[in-house]
Amino acid sequence: MRSLRGVLVSAPFIAVDWGTTNRRAYRIEQGEVVQTERDDMGILSVPAGGFPAEVAALRARFGGLPVVMAGMVGSNRGWHDAGYIACSATIEAVAAAMAHPEHGVAIVPGVCVDTPTRADVMRGEEVQLLGAVAAGLAPADALLCQPGTHNKWAVMKDGAIADFTTAMTGEMFALLKAHALIGSEMAGEVDADASFREGVEACADADLLAALFGVRAASVLGKRAPGEAAGYVSGLLIGGDCRARITQPGQVVHLLADGLLARLYTAAITIAGGQAVVVDSHASFVAGITRIRNLMP
Amino acid sequence: MRSLRGVLVSAPFIAVDWGTTNRRAYRIEQGEVVQTERDDMGILSVPAGGFPAEVAALRARFGGLPVVMAGMVGSNRGWHDAGYIACSATIEAVAAAMAHPEHGVAIVPGVCVDTPTRADVMRGEEVQLLGAVAAGLAPADALLCQPGTHNKWAVMKDGAIADFTTAMTGEMFALLKAHALIGSEMAGEVDADASFREGVEACADADLLAALFGVRAASVLGKRAPGEAAGYVSGLLIGGDCRARITQPGQVVHLLADGLLARLYTAAITIAGGQAVVVDSHASFVAGITRIRNLMP
Numbered sequence: 001m002r003s004l005r006g007v008l009v010s011a012p013f014i015a016v017d018w019g020t021t022n023r024r025a026y027r028i029e030q031g032e033v034v035q036t037e038r039d040d041m042g043i044l045s046v047p048a049g050g051f052p053a054e055v056a057a058l059r060a061r062f063g064g065l066p067v068v069m070a071g072m073v074g075s076n077r078g079w080h081d082a083g084y085i086a087c088s089a090t091i092e093a094v095a096a097a098m099a100h101p102e103h104g105v106a107i108v109p110g111v112c113v114d115t116p117t118r119a120d121v122m123r124g125e126e127v128q129l130l131g132a133v134a135a136g137l138a139p140a141d142a143l144l145c146q147p148g149t150h151n152k153w154a155v156m157k158d159g160a161i162a163d164f165t166t167a168m169t170g171e172m173f174a175l176l177k178a179h180a181l182i183g184s185e186m187a188g189e190v191d192a193d194a195s196f197r198e199g200v201e202a203c204a205d206a207d208l209l210a211a212l213f214g215v216r217a218a219s220v221l222g223k224r225a226p227g228e229a230a231g232y233v234s235g236l237l238i239g240g241d242c243r244a245r246i247t248q249p250g251q252v253v254h255l256l257a258d259g260l261l262a263r264l265y266t267a268a269i270t271i272a273g274g275q276a277v278v279v280d281s282h283a284s285f286v287a288g289i290t291r292i293r294n295l296m297p
Numbered sequence: 298m299r300s301l302r303g304v305l306v307s308a309p310f311i312a313v314d315w316g317t318t319n320r321r322a323y324r325i326e327q328g329e330v331v332q333t334e335r336d337d338m339g340i341l342s343v344p345a346g347g348f349p350a351e352v353a354a355l356r357a358r359f360g361g362l363p364v365v366m367a368g369m370v371g372s373n374r375g376w377h378d379a380g381y382i383a384c385s386a387t388i389e390a391v392a393a394a395m396a397h398p399e400h401g402v403a404i405v406p407g408v409c410v411d412t413p414t415r416a417d418v419m420r421g422e423e424v425q426l427l428g429a430v431a432a433g434l435a436p437a438d439a440l441l442c443q444p445g446t447h448n449k450w451a452v453m454k455d456g457a458i459a460d461f462t463t464a465m466t467g468e469m470f471a472l473l474k475a476h477a478l479i480g481s482e483m484a485g486e487v488d489a490d491a492s493f494r495e496g497v498e499a500c501a502d503a504d505l506l507a508a509l510f511g512v513r514a515a516s517v518l519g520k521r522a523p524g525e526a527a528g529y530v531s532g533l534l535i536g537g538d539c540r541a542r543i544t545q546p547g548q549v550v551h552l553l554a555d556g557l558l559a560r561l562y563t564a565a566i567t568i569a570g571g572q573a574v575v576v577d578s579h580a581s582f583v584a585g586i587t588r589i590r591n592l593m594p
Contacts, residue, residue, distance in 0.1 A: 084518070112518060117502075119514040150510055166514065167506035171478060179476050181468060205414075207541035208505055209464035209534065213447055217416040217463065221381075221409060237506065244504035 014062045015289040018073035019124060020044055027062045031290050035062060043071075043078045051079035055105060068293050070108040070285075071124035074099060084112035084121060090160040091130040091288070095295035108292060111161055120166050125152045128256050128281050131288020133159045137279045138254040143245070145253050145269075146281070147238075147261040149174070153245045169241045173234055182215045188227035191260065192267040195228040199235020200271045204243060211236050238268045246274040256281040311359045312586040315370035316421060317341055324359045328587050332359060340368075340375045348376035352402060365590050367405040367582075368421035371396060381409035381418060387457040388427040388585070392592035405589060408458055417463050422449045425553050425578055428585020430456045434576045435551040440542070442550050442566075443578070444535075444558040446471070450542045466538045470531055479512045485524035488557065489564040492525040496532020497568045501540060508533050535565045543571040553578040 012029040021042035027035035074082030082099035098106040110123035132138040140159040146152040149170040218224040251274040266276040309326040318339035324332035371379030377398035395403040407420035429435040437456040443449040446467040515521040548571040563573040
């Protein structure tokens with residue numbers, strides 16, 4: 001692991017990023033990962049009442065250290081509801097609001113937007129966002145993007161999560177592919193290729209529900225090869241997501257992603273007039289959870 | 298049935314509106330419906346090779362008259378592919394392009410938009426659109442809307458279908474309710490009530506994918522009663538659909554709908570700054586198919 005600027009080193013501990021379908025655990029010493037494992041033991045795989053035993057087994061494998069957990073393990077479907085703290089959320093406020101389901105175990109709270117006009121929630125993403133800034137991987141004032149099933153766009157101000165918006169971009173793609181009339185056309189692979197770019201361009205001209213039906217019409221009229229529809233639909237969705245958030249030319253977006261999602265979002269952000277900077281989301285998580293651990297009372 | 302202005306009367310015939318899941322047949326004499334039946338014998342219920350026998354049985358029940366059919370029976374999944382004619386499509390052009398799978402049976406072609414930048418298709422809706430104008434139920438220059446699974450918005454010019462846009466509004470609602478994370482919140486009934494109107498208002502401020510995730514966030518934060526989410530989501534989708542099409546204040550929309558869909562679209566069109574005029578879609582179909590029959594070579 002790289003050394004993490006701006007993150008105080010601390011006593012060894014176990015960090016767990018515990019999501020709905022996956023779990024990743026780290027033994028962190030002096031801000032560095034010295035042991036890690038990843039499995040599909042997401043919270044939905046843990047039987048009722050099974051969390052204490054699961055965590056005890058994890059601690060046994062990782063040297064019996066204190067545990068700091070983030071993600072859906074802290075939801076009302078997880079082990080213990082860690083609640084939400086409202087934006088603007090600093091890393092200090094997160095560290096001050098940890099939940100403690102048992103001795104030696106702390107769970108990071110989620111972050112919410114709760115105003116008369118808008119509601120939004122995140123759980124797990126806050127560690128990466130705050131960690132990216134804490135580690136100097138993103139500036140203290142920045143627009144951060146975390147692509148995924150429920151894509152997060154966070155406005156960071158002075159290192160805090162000042163505001164954020166979630167878009168169901170990834171979930172919508174999966175829904176359309178699995179269940180929509182146009183799903184049968186979405187057989188091809190998706191990449192940041194010509195079909196994807198065509199979708200990103202097209203979403204500027206048409207509302208989404210009409211553009212999506214256009215996929216069916218293009219197929220019926222023989223205007224698009226079947227293998228190209230998946231990339232086009234991905235471009236429509238991701239392009240719309242980026243266009244809604246990039247409101248000024250040259251807007252820099254720090255992208256917490258790698259692989260395919262980093263390629264797709266980089267392409268879409270560029271076409272939408274922005275500028276993407278890819279940030280190491282893994283390093284951001286480690287930095288964030290270490291910083292939170294150091295700040296815990 | 299009301300008498301239909303502008304429609305020449307004609308010799309008796311059988312009209313069939315034959316869709317994917319339903320079928321409606323009419324015996325029409327002097328432009329009036331004298332016998333009708335409706336069943337769930339949509340094209341997907343007809344076994345391979347079964348159309349000639351189905352149509353023979355129908356003709357036997359309706360007095361052995363000539364048959365004029367519209368809808369998905371003329372698609373490549375139906376009896377006989379009747380093709381598409383391109384916009385701008387007059388009722389004369391439709392009548393000149395009828396397909397004839399067997400003697401005494403004619404199928405109305407679909408209508409398409411096929412330009413370098415846009416593709417769209419309809420099949421069945423063209424009879425109502427052209428019939429509404431032929432019967433004087435809508436002006437020759439008008440914006441017509443046919444709500445449904447794949448909602449059609451047609452720009453009529455001089456009585457022809459000059460251009461149209463399809464939005465997958467109804468399909469999207471069904472997809473979200475059945476398969477999305479927010480589907481579990483969409484248990485309530487939908488009507489043109491406060492929740493629906495709230496959705497129509499909200500869709501002006503947020504892009505759809507973010508607004509939809511907001512339903513989940515509002516639920517998690519206890520900001521919306523579970524029974525209200527279905528109406529709100531319907532408002533987001535129908536509101537977005539109407540706002541995309543109503544580009545000037547006071548825009549009149551002739552709405553080929555009745556019941557709940559007429560109430561929902563009337564409310565959304567009004568909030569979006571337009572003015573809805575409900576048109577009898579059943580009378581429009583009868584007028585359109587009668588006029589097409591009269592014009593057939």
